[in-house]
Amino acid sequence: xxxxxxxxxxxxxxxxxxxxxxxxxxxxxxxxxxxxxxxxxxxxxxxxxxxxxxxxxxxxxxxxxxxxxxxxxxxxxxxxxxxxxxxxxxxxxxxxxxxxxxxxxxxxxxxxxxxxxxxxxxxxxxxxxxxxxxxxxxxxxxxxxxxxxxxxxxxxxxxxxxxxxxxxxxxxxxxxxxxxxxxxxxxxxxxxxxxxxxxxxxxxxxxxxxxxxxxxxxxxxxxxxxxxxxxxxxxxxxxxxxxxxxxxxxxxxxxxxxxxxxxxxxxxxxxxxxxxxxxxxxxxxxxxxxxxxxxxxxxxxxxxxxxxxxxxxxxxxxxxxxxxxxxxxxxxxxxxxxxxxxxxxxxxxxxxxxxxxxxxxxxxxxxxxxxxxxxxxxxxxxxxxxxxxxxxxxxxxxxxxxxxxxxxxxxxxxxxxxxxxxxxxxxxxxxxxxxxxxxxxxxxxxxxxxxxxx
Numbered sequence: 001x002x003x004x005x006x007x008x009x010x011x012x013x014x015x016x017x018x019x020x021x022x023x024x025x026x027x028x029x030x031x032x033x034x035x036x037x038x039x040x041x042x043x044x045x046x047x048x049x050x051x052x053x054x055x056x057x058x059x060x061x062x063x064x065x066x067x068x069x070x071x072x073x074x075x076x077x078x079x080x081x082x083x084x085x086x087x088x089x090x091x092x093x094x095x096x097x098x099x100x101x102x103x104x105x106x107x108x109x110x111x112x113x114x115x116x117x118x119x120x121x122x123x124x125x126x127x128x129x130x131x132x133x134x135x136x137x138x139x140x141x142x143x144x145x146x147x148x149x150x151x152x153x154x155x156x157x158x159x160x161x162x163x164x165x166x167x168x169x170x171x172x173x174x175x176x177x178x179x180x181x182x183x184x185x186x187x188x189x190x191x192x193x194x195x196x197x198x199x200x201x202x203x204x205x206x207x208x209x210x211x212x213x214x215x216x217x218x219x220x221x222x223x224x225x226x227x228x229x230x231x232x233x234x235x236x237x238x239x240x241x242x243x244x245x246x247x248x249x250x251x252x253x254x255x256x257x258x259x260x261x262x263x264x265x266x267x268x269x270x271x272x273x274x275x276x277x278x279x280x281x282x283x284x285x286x287x288x289x290x291x292x293x294x295x296x297x298x299x300x301x302x303x304x305x306x307x308x309x310x311x312x313x314x315x316x317x318x319x320x321x322x323x324x325x326x327x328x329x330x331x332x333x334x335x336x337x338x339x340x341x342x343x344x345x346x347x348x349x350x351x352x353x354x355x356x357x358x359x360x361x362x363x364x365x366x367x368x369x370x371x372x373x374x375x376x377x378x379x380x381x382x383x384x385x386x387x388x389x390x391x392x393x394x395x396x397x398x399x400x401x402x403x404x405x406x407x408x409x410x411x412x413x414x415x416x417x418x419x420x421x422x423x424x425x426x427x428x429x430x431x432x433x434x435x436x437x438x439x440x441x442x443x444x445x446x447x448x449x450x451x452x453x454x
Contacts, residue, residue, distance in 0.1 A: 001060070003031055005438070006067040007430035008049055008227065009234060010074040013038055015048035017056055018430040019067070023441040030425055030445060032060045040076040040219035049226055071229035071433045073237040076220070080210050080233040081128045083109035085152075086165070086191075087135035087144050090280065095190035096134040096164060099202035101287045103210075104236025105130070115148045124155055129217075130209050131159050132202070136166035138192045145169055146176070153180050160209045164190045164202045185209055197281045207232045230436045235287065237432030238385065239265050243285055244435045244443055249452075251378045253414065254428070255350065255399065256386040257343050259296035259328065262350040263289050263386075270375030274356070274412060278371045286374050288354040293346040295339055295388055296328055302342045305349065314341060329387075336393070343388045344398045348405045351376075356412040371412065379414035383450065385423035396420050425449040 004023045009016040015038045019031040034056025039047035057065050082105040086093030089112035097110055108126045111119050123131070131152060135145035145165045152161065153176060160183040163173045170186050177184040187205040192198055211231045215224050223231065232240070235256075242254045242265045251268035267285045270278075292301050303311060303319050311319050315337055322338035330336040356373025382399050389395045403416035427449055435442035447453070 001057075001062040001064065002066045002068075004068050005434065006053070006065075006070045007434055008052065008070060008072040009429050010040070010045060010048070010072060010076045010223075011038055011234070012040075012076050012079075015039075015045075015052045016430075017049070017052040018427055019056060019065070020434065020441070020445065023434070023438045026444075028438075028441040028445050030427060030448075032056050033425075034059060038076055040217075043219050045076070045220050045223050046226055069229050070227045071430075071437070072223070072227045072231045073234040073429050073433050074214060074220070074231060075234040076217075080105040080130065080206075080214075080236075081108055081126065082106070082130045082132060082206075083111075083123055083126060083128045084132040085111045085115060085134070085148055087141060088112055091194075092134040092136065092165060092191045095197050095199060096132050096202070098197065098283050098286065099164065099190050099199035100132055100206060101289065102199060102236070102239055102283065102285055103203040103206035104233030104239065104287075105206065106289065106291075114144060115151050120151055120155060123152070124157070127157075128159060129213065130206060131157075131161045132206070133161060133163050134165040134190050136169070136189075137194060138167045138189050140166055142166055142169050142172075146172055149173060149176050153177060153182065157182060160185065160213055162187060162202065162205055162209060164188070164205075167192075183209070183213070195281050197283050199283050200285075203236075207236055210236075230433055232433055232436070234429050235263055235289065237429040238263065239285060239287055240432035240435055241428045241442070241446060242267050242383075244432075244439060245383075245446060246285075248443060248447075250380050252381040252383060253351075253354075253376060253379050254383045254385060255347055255389055256428075257346050257350075257384075257388040258294055258386050260294035260298060261289050261291050262293040262346045263287060264350045264354040266354065266374060266376060266379065268374075268376060268378050270412075271377045274371045274375040274377060277369055278356075278375070280372060282356070282374045286354070288350070290346070290350050290353060293350055295342045295346060296326070299323060299326070299342055302345050306341070306345050311341065330392075339388065340392050340394045340398065343392060343395075344401060347389075347398055347402065351402050351413065352405070352411060358410045358412070373412065375412045376414045377412050379418050381421055382414055382418050383421045383423065383428075385426065385428045387426070390423055390426045395422060421450045421452065423449050424451065 036051030
């Protein structure tokens with residue numbers, strides 16, 4: 001059997017493959033899906049990829065499968081681990097962090113100002129996939145970024161470094177990292193002027209650097225033997241898909257509740273009303289990742305956040321009864337109710353942490369109203385992806401609960417009129433990487449998965 005495109009999602013525990021047909025035509029289709037255990041830790045990602053393809057063949061009743069091209073997303077081997085280093089925390093360091101998160105990174109360290117010995121020792125211990133260095137608006141302060149670059153170079157790492165700071169330093173960076181063994185990527189400043197975030201160029205370079213160097217990660221060395229097209233971080237692929245859909249639908253947010261984390265992606269410029277009182281800029285496309293909000297790996301943490309007594313009163317049974325048997329996918333009625341309640345808590349807390357809020361400031365002239373953080377008040381669509389929000393029976397009700405969680409009215413939450421959509425085929429990550437080469441096909445496939453008219 002011949003298919004057009006095979007997209008692999010190489011996760012930390014599971015490798016998924018999605019096969020697509022007709023990507024060059026007017027009616028692309030999802031032909032089939034397969035999965036197998038990820039084999040990165042066993043030393044060769046190809047084992048898991050072949051197993052997922054074999055599973056797809058069994059499901060479709062074919063002996064073998066040929067494909068014109070394979071693309072991939074990856075969160076295996078720890079995902080895209082990054083550290084970011086800027087000048088002022090609320091300015092260049094924050095801008096670099098926004099760029100890294102939006103590209104799909106997991107941020108392990110953020111520093112501002114001159115790197116101290118303890119910062120450098122932690123950086124050495126983290127062993128990130130990519131280091132991002134920023135600092136200074138264009139034609140502004142130069143010395144801190146140069147000093148930090150010199151200290152990083154002295155560590156003797158072979159880690160790729162992306163410089164996204166004051167443009168006047170680019171020549172200095174080229175000289176500094178020449179023959180250093182650290183691949184250097186130069187990109188436009190993430191904070192070129194005061195109150196001006198420019199994160200998209202850096203996001204593209206982060207994904208390019210990830211693709212260049214992921215093939216060197218343990219177990220991934222032979223990935224290019226099978227994957228000839230783009231390889232991008234899985235969360236970054238979901239963001240790419242969200243941005244693609246924004247061009248068609250307008251302001252939206254995407255919730256991805258997983259076993260270990262909950263990601264929230266929003267693509268919205270917000271309202272003019274809030275923009276007039278905002279105290280700091282926000283990117284059009286923003287991602288936050290909550291490492292403590294997962295419905296399997298972090299279920300004990302979610303139980304603690306809800307409160308055991310409260311949870312037992314809501315469920316009608318001790319949560320320990322479900323926790324004792326629950327493994328990845330809920331199979332009993334008690335497990336289902338338990339996981340739906342954990343998912344609700346993860347959704348509400350992730351939205352609360354992602355969204356901005358109204359704050360009152362008191363000064364000599366009396367009280368004034370300011371806004372800080374991401375404004376979601378113009379969001380027209382709330383989209384669910386990931387295992388929990390594509391498979392649980394109560395997934396729509398869970399997402400509808402967001403609007404009612406803003407009792408004080410101080411959070412910049414989506415309105416109650418926002419429509420709820422579900423990635424029914426669970427393919428947003430695959431379509432994000434597909435959109436790199438086939439954007440029209442990706443959009444049509446996404447519209448089908450969401451159940452909306454093309």
